[in-house]
Amino acid sequence: MLSIISLSIFGIVNLFLGFLKSRRILLPATLLFLIVALILNSMDWNQQALYFGDMLRVNNVFVNFAGIVLITALLIVGISRHFGNDEEHTHPAEYYAILLFSVTGALMMIGFENLIMLFVGVEVLSVAMYVLTGTDKRNIRSNEAALKYFLMGSFATGLLLFGVAMVYGATGSFKLGGIASYVQMASMYGAVSPLLYVGLLFLFIGMLFKVSAAPFHFWTPDVYEGAPTIFTAFMSTVVKTAGFAAFYKIASTAFAGVYGFWAQSLAVMAVLTLLIGNITAAYQGSFKRMMAYSSISHAGYLLLAVVAKVPSSQSAILFYSLSYSLATVAAFGVLMAVSESRQFEGRGDDRYEAFNGLAKTNPLLAFVLTVSMLSLAGIPLTAGFWGKFFIFSAAVQANLTSLLVIAVLMSCVGIYYYFRVIIAMYLKPAEGEGISVSAGFTLTLVLTTVLTLLLGVFPDVVKNIF
Amino acid sequence: MQNQILYVWYLLTAVTILAALLVVLAKNPIHSVLSLVVTFFCLSAHYVLLNAQFLAVVNIIVYAGAIMVLFLFVIMFLNLREYTEETKSNFAKLGAAVVGGVTLVAIIAALKKVQYPMPMRYDVRTGFVETLGEVLFRDYLLPFELVTVLFFVAMVGAVMLGKREKGERHF
Numbered sequence: 001m002l003s004i005i006s007l008s009i010f011g012i013v014n015l016f017l018g019f020l021k022s023r024r025i026l027l028p029a030t031l032l033f034l035i036v037a038l039i040l041n042s043m044d045w046n047q048q049a050l051y052f053g054d055m056l057r058v059n060n061v062f063v064n065f066a067g068i069v070l071i072t073a074l075l076i077v078g079i080s081r082h083f084g085n086d087e088e089h090t091h092p093a094e095y096y097a098i099l100l101f102s103v104t105g106a107l108m109m110i111g112f113e114n115l116i117m118l119f120v121g122v123e124v125l126s127v128a129m130y131v132l133t134g135t136d137k138r139n140i141r142s143n144e145a146a147l148k149y150f151l152m153g154s155f156a157t158g159l160l161l162f163g164v165a166m167v168y169g170a171t172g173s174f175k176l177g178g179i180a181s182y183v184q185m186a187s188m189y190g191a192v193s194p195l196l197y198v199g200l201l202f203l204f205i206g207m208l209f210k211v212s213a214a215p216f217h218f219w220t221p222d223v224y225e226g227a228p229t230i231f232t233a234f235m236s237t238v239v240k241t242a243g244f245a246a247f248y249k250i251a252s253t254a255f256a257g258v259y260g261f262w263a264q265s266l267a268v269m270a271v272l273t274l275l276i277g278n279i280t281a282a283y284q285g286s287f288k289r290m291m292a293y294s295s296i297s298h299a300g301y302l303l304l305a306v307v308a309k310v311p312s313s314q315s316a317i318l319f320y321s322l323s324y325s326l327a328t329v330a331a332f333g334v335l336m337a338v339s340e341s342r343q344f345e346g347r348g349d350d351r352y353e354a355f356n357g358l359a360k361t362n363p364l365l366a367f368v369l370t371v372s373m374l375s376l377a378g379i380p381l382t383a384g385f386w387g388k389f390f391i392f393s394a395a396v397q398a399n400l401t402s403l404l405v406i407a408v409l410m411s412c413v414g415i416y417y418y419f420r421v422i423i424a425m426y427l428k429p430a431e432g433e434g435i436s437v438s439a440g441f442t443l444t445l446v447l448t449t450v451l452t453l454l455l456g457v458f459p460d461v462v463k464n465i466f
Numbered sequence: 467m468q469n470q471i472l473y474v475w476y477l478l479t480a481v482t483i484l485a486a487l488l489v490v491l492a493k494n495p496i497h498s499v500l501s502l503v504v505t506f507f508c509l510s511a512h513y514v515l516l517n518a519q520f521l522a523v524v525n526i527i528v529y530a531g532a533i534m535v536l537f538l539f540v541i542m543f544l545n546l547r548e549y550t551e552e553t554k555s556n557f558a559k560l561g562a563a564v565v566g567g568v569t570l571v572a573i574i575a576a577l578k579k580v581q582y583p584m585p586m587r588y589d590v591r592t593g594f595v596e597t598l599g600e601v602l603f604r605d606y607l608l609p610f611e612l613v614t615v616l617f618f619v620a621m622v623g624a625v626m627l628g629k630r631e632k633g634e635r636h637f
Contacts, residue, residue: 004612008612008615011615011618012618015622051608052607052608053604053605053606053607053608055606055608055609056608091626094622094623094626097622098619098622098623101615101618101619102619104612104615105615105616108612114609116606116609117608117609117612120609120612120613120616121612123616124612124615124616124619127616127619127620127623128619128623130623131619131620131622131623131624131626131627134627135626135627137627137631146627166576169580170580172583193580193581194575194576194579194580195576195577195580197576198572198573198576
C-alpha cells in the first residue's frame with residue numbers, strides 16, 4: 001500500500017526535478033525512488049491486509065508481483081542512458097514521471113480487490129503507455145503507433161468497462177469476494193444469470209487486449225516497432241506482468257465457479273496465440289518486430305497457466321514473468337545500443353543484419369543477447385527453461401495434453417527465430433566498428449544476464465518465495 | 467401515473483436509439499456531433515427517471531456541454547467536409563458485420579433471459595449530492611484519490627505531446 005502512495009508522490013517530485021538546470025539528477029533520482037518503493041513493498045511481506053473498505057488486498061502474492069514489476073522498472077531505468085540523441089527535443093523529467101505513474105497503475109492492477117480499482121489501474125497504465133509510445137514526436141512511425149494504440153486501447157477499455165457493468169448487473173457487487181460468492185451460489189443452483197457470461201467475456205476481452213493475446217494482438221507489432229525501444233521494453237515486460245497478475249486473479253477468484261465456461265474459450269485463444277505468435281515471428285526480417293511477435297507467443301504460454309488454474313499456476317506465472325522480463329530487458333537493451341550506432345535508411349537499424357559480427361566487435365553485448373535469446377527460447381541452464389517447465393507442469397496437472405503438445409511444438413519453432421540473431425552475431429562477418437556503451441548500461445545488462453543464469457541454475461532460490 | 471412514466475420511458479428510449487444511430491450513420495460530422503448531444507440529453511432524462519438527479523445534471527454540464535462543444539470546435543477548425551471516406555474492402559465490411567451482429571444477438575439474448583430483481587425500496591434521497599458524497603468519500607475513497615493520478619498522467623502527456631518544440635512552425 002505504501003509503495004503505491006509513495007510512487008504517486010515520487011512521480012510528482014520527479015516533474016518538479018525537471019525544473020532544475022541539470023538533467024543528470026533525474027536518472028539517479030528515479031532509481032532511488034524505485035528502490036525506496038521496492039523497500040516499502042518488501043516491508044509488506046507476510047502482512048495480510050485489506051485497505052480502504054476492501055479496495056486493495058496486500059498479501060505475499062501482491063508483494064511478489066509488485067517486486068517483479070519494480071525490479072523490471074529499475075532495470076529499464078538503468079538502461080535509459082539518455083532519451084533520444086538530441087537534448088533539445090526530449091523531456092526526460094516527464095518521461096521518468098510518467099514511468100513512475102505507470103508503475104503505480106501496475107501495482108493497482110496487481111492488488112485490486114474491487115473492479116473499480118482494476119479499471120483505474122488499467123487506465124493509468126494504458127494512458128501512460130499511449131503517451132510514452134508517441135514521445136518520439138518527429139518520427140512518423142512513433143506518431144502512428146501512438147494513435148493506433150490509443151484508438152484500439154480505448155476501445156478495449158470500453159469493452160472492459162461494459163463487461164464490469166454487466167457483471168455488476170448480474171451479481172450486484174464490484175468486489176471480487178461478492179462476485180465469487182454469487183457465482184458459487186448461482187452455479188450450484190444452475191441459475192447463473194446470462195448477463196454474467198456476457199459480462200465475463202467482455203471483461204476478459206478487455207484484459208486479453210492489454211496483454212496482447214490473439215485474436216486481439218493486431219496492434220502489437222506496429223506499436224512495438226514504432227515506440228522508442230526503451231518504452232517497447234517497458235511495454236512488453238511491466239504491462240504483461242501486471243496484466244497477467246490481474247487476469248489470473250480475476251479468473252481464479254471471482255469467476256472460479258464458472259471455470260468450465262471460460263476455460264474452453266481461453267484454451268482456444270491460448271492455441272491461437274501460440275500459433276500466430278510463433279509462426280509469424282519466424283517470418284520477420286526485423287529483430288524488433290520479431291520481439292513483438294515473440295511477446296505475443298509468451299502471452300500464449302502464460303495463458304496456458306491461466307487455463308490450467310491449478311494451485312501451482314500462480315507461482316508458475318510469477319516465475320515465468322520474472323524470467324521473461326529479465327530476458328526481454330536484456331534483448332531490448334542490446335537492440336538499443338546496436339540500432340543507435342548503426343543506421344539503415346535514415347533511422348536506427350533494427351534488422352537482423354544489424355547484429356552481424358557483433359561477437360567480434362562487442363563480445364560482451366553479444367554474450368548478453370545470446371543468454372537472453374536462450375532464456376526466451378527455453379534452453380536449460382537459463383531462467384526461461386524453468387519458466388516453461390513450471391508452466392508445462394501446471395498444464396500436466398490440469399490434464400491439458402493437447403494444449404501441451406502444441407505449446408512444446410511451438411517452443412521448437414521459437415528456437416529457430418531466436419537462434420537467427422545468435423547466428424548473425426557469431427557466424428556472420430563484422431560490419432562497422434565496435435559500439436561504445438556507458439558503464440551503467442553495461443552493468444545493468446550484465447546484471448540481467450547474471451540473474452537469468454542464476455535462476456537457471458538455482459530456480460529454487462526464487463521458487464521458494466513464490 | 468405508472469403508465470405515464472412508462473410512456474415517457476418508451477418515447478425517450480426511442481429517441482435515444484434513433485439519435486445514437488444517426489451519430490454513426492450521418493455523413494456530415496457536424497450532424498453526427500449534434501445527434502450525440504441529443505443522445506446525451508436523452509440519457510440524462512433516463513438518469514432522472516432512475517432517481518439520479520445529480521448525475522443527470524453533471525452529465526449535461528460535462529458531456530453535452532463541455533466535451534461536445536470541444537468536439538464541435540475541433541471539427542470546425544479541421545474543416546472535415548473535404549475529407550473523403552477511405553474505402554474498406556468488402557471482406558473487412560463482411561467481417562465487421564458478422565462480428566457486430568453476433569455481439570448484438572448475444573447481448574439481446576442475454577438481456578431477454580435475465581430476471582430483474584425488484585428494487586428493495588424507493589428512497590427519494592438516493593440520487594442526492596449528499597448521498598453520493600458519502601459513498602464517494604467513504605467507500606470509494608481510494609479509487610477517487612487514485613483517479614487523480616490518471617488525470618495527471620493524461621494532462622502531463624497531453625502537454626508534453628502537444629507542446630511546440632524549438633524549430634517547429636506555428637500553425
